[in-house]
Amino acid sequence: MQIVFFKTPKPKQFDFKPRYYNEEEERKEKRRKEMEQSGTGDTSFMKGEMNRRWRRADKKNHDRARGINLLIYIAIIGLLVYFVFFV
Numbered sequence: 001m002q003i004v005f006f007k008t009p010k011p012k013q014f015d016f017k018p019r020y021y022n023e024e025e026e027r028k029e030k031r032r033k034e035m036e037q038s039g040t041g042d043t044s045f046m047k048g049e050m051n052r053r054w055r056r057a058d059k060k061n062h063d064r065a066r067g068i069n070l071l072i073y074i075a076i077i078g079l080l081v082y083f084v085f086f087v
Helices: 023-038 043-086
Strands: none
Touching: none
């Protein structure tokens, strides 16, 4: 057992402040704080907004893929018709 007569100093705290600036992250944080202060800051609103955006992006990608598939099918049918009638 050790007896200590003097108080040992606490270790120094490390306080690091980053030097980079992320404008998008700051806008998100500002928007989040505004929503919390205005009373509409519940997470269900933000989740709903994110889901709407994701669904819109998924629909856009789905429509684009459907168009590409249609072009591929038309090309395959065209090649088959060419080989059947002209070769």
